[in-house]
Amino acid sequence: MRIPEFNESISVKEAREIQEKLRKEVITVDSYSKPIKNLLAMDVSYLKAGDELGAIALLYSYPELNLLEESFVRKKSTFPYIPGLLAFRELPPLLEAMKGIKSEIDILLVEGQGIAHPRRFGIASHLGVLLDTPSIGCAKSLLWGKHSGVEKGKGSYAYILDQEEIIGVALRTREGARPIYVSQGHKVSLDTAGEIVLSLVKTYRLPEPLRSAHIKSKLMMTGMV
């Protein structure tokens, strides 16, 4: 898979303009032909002190979830964390990590929002559009929109709304745990995104691939491995 260049020296204003321009490319209906046979889980970890980011990409077979490939890179941060502009901070290292993955990728699972974003262009949508690959956004907390209460049982959900528009789902993946926030990244419908995420949940709140990515990137970053 060819990885595009990413302009890392832009202003906050330009970043928002890029989102407004690229949001037009997002496709929010299922738009892939071949069955999904693998999935790339991606996450970024930090160190308490310092300005380095550690990005990891784990390729799993789907739906068996056997780890097929793994790539990790460290990179200096070039953009601050600003709500709504997370992609400009984390995409550079994530794209770098993807260069270490040899196989063709069927779908991307990204830590963060898809279209559940003020400009409908969270990091998962951004990555999906740049690579023209189906992607799903999966976040641990809400950035944009409102939702009603979610029933107690696993699999229950409530739509995330911005006015009248549905921009994602608050999905209960485990009883007694707060819901997670799933939204279309690119080329997948909300239904499909929710179904895939739920199929990846085993024992914990987070889907297994993202949970592993969290743990592994943290270990790599702290030099524990």
Add this chain to the structure above:
DNA sequence: GCGACAG
């Protein structure tokens, strides 16, 4: 001005 605010 006030409140909200992915990682």
Add this chain to the structure above:
DNA sequence: ATCTTGTCGC
């Protein structure tokens, strides 16, 4: 995101 042990609750 990150700093951190025990502890309350199902």
